[in-house]
Amino acid sequence: MKSAGNDIVALNRIDKQRTAQFNFYCKILSIPEQELYPNQQFSKLSFVNYVWLLWSVKESAYKYLKRFIPALKFTPTKFVIQQIEISTKPFNKRENSQWKSDKTSESYYRGKVIFESHSLYFRSKINGEWISTVVNDNEGFENVWWGIQEIDDTSHYHQSKAAKNLLLNKLNSFFTKEIHIGKSSIGFPIIFKDSDDLNIPVSLSHDDRFVAYSFLLNPLNNN
Numbered sequence: 545m546k547s548a549g550n551d552i553v554a555l556n557r558i559d560k561q562r563t564a565q566f567n568f569y570c571k572i573l574s575i576p577e578q579e580l581y582p583n584q585q586f587s588k589l590s591f592v593n594y595v596w597l598l599w600s601v602k603e604s605a606y607k608y609l610k611r612f613i614p615a616l617k618f619t620p621t622k623f624v625i626q627q628i629e630i631s632t633k634p635f636n637k638r639e640n641s642q643w644k645s646d647k648t649s650e651s652y653y654r655g656k657v658i659f660e661s662h663s664l665y666f667r668s669k670i671n672g673e674w675i676s677t678v679v680n681d682n683e684g685f686e687n688v689w690w691g692i693q694e695i696d697d698t699s700h701y702h703q704s705k706a707a708k709n710l711l712l713n714k715l716n717s718f719f720t721k722e723i724h725i726g727k728s729s730i731g732f733p734i735i736f737k738d739s740d741d742l743n744i745p746v747s748l749s750h751d752d753r754f755v756a757y758s759f760l761l762n763p764l765n766n767n
Contacts, residue, residue: 545681548745548759549608549664550690551600553675554752555593563592572599572620585630593670597653598625600677601666605657607732607747608664608679614730626663628655674751678758689714690758698752707748707755708733715744718763735759 562568569578572595580586581594589597602623610616631652653668657679667685668677678690691714695706708725711733715723719737725746726734735744746759 545612545662546745546760547608547611547681548688548747549604549606549679550747550749550756550758551603551607551677552692552749552751552754552756553596553600554754555596555673555675557752558592558596560592563595569595570621572602574621574624577625580625580628585628589630589670593675596675597668597670597677600668600675601625601655601657601679603749604666604677604679604747605659605664607749608681609659609662610730611728611732611745622659624658626656626658628653674754676754676756680760687762688758688760690756692754692756694753695755696753703750703755704748707750707757710755711746711748711757711759714757715746715759715761718761 577598581591586594599620602620602625603618605623606616606618631654653666653670655666657664657666664679664681665683665685666677666679668675674692676690676692678685678688680688691710693706693710695702697703697706712723712725715735721737723735723737723742726736728734733746733748735742735746744759744761746757749756
C-alpha cells in the first residue's frame with residue numbers, strides 16, 4: 545500500500561483558548577492521548593501545541609488512507625497515536641528533508657498512528673510558526689520527499705497554486721520532460737507526464753502563510 549500524506553498547521557491561526565477547552569480537544573484526542581500528555585517528554589510542549597501536533601498526524605494519516613478508502617471520513621479520535629518520541633536533533637538530514645528554518649529551538653517527533661487495521665509512521669516538526677507532519681507505511685521513510693515554503697498571498701487560490709508550484713519544482717528535478725498535476729475523482733493529486741499517469745503518490749497542504757508537499761519516489765526508477 546503506497547500513498548502519501550502530509551499536513552501543516554500555522555500556529556498564528558490557532559485559537560489557544562478554544563483549543564484548551566475539553567469540549568474542543570475531546571473531539572481530536574482519544575482518552576489515552578489525553579492521558580499521555582502529562583508524560584515528562586512533553587514538559588516543554590504546551591498542551592495547545594500537543595493538540596495540534598496530534599491533529600497534524602491524524603490529518604496526514606487520513607490523507608494517506610483516503611487514496612485506498614474513498615468513503616473514509618475524517619474522525620480524529622479514530623486515528624490513535626500509539627507511540628511518540630521526541631528528539632532535539634533532525635531525524636533526516638538527507639536531501640529529501642526540506643524542513644528548513646532559522647529557528648534555534650525546534651522539536652522533532654516521530655511515532656506510530658493506528659486506524660483500524662492500518663498502521664502508519666509519522667515524522668513531525670514544530671517551530672515557532674508551524675507544525676508539519678509527513679506519514680509513511682514504514683519507519684524508514686526511504687524515498688519519501690517533503691518540503692515547506694512561506695508565501696505572501698494567503699488567498700485560497702494562491703495557497704493552492706503555490707503548493708502545486710512548490711511540488712512541481714521539486715518533481716521536475718527528476719524528469720527530463722515537463723510534468724503537470726491533475727486531480728482524481730475523490731480529490732487527491734495525480735502527477736502526469738503528457739497524458740501518462742506516473743503513479744507518484746503526492747500530498748499537498750496549506751495553512752495561512754505556509755504551503756507544503758510530500759511524495760513517494762525512488763529517483764532510480766523515474767522515467
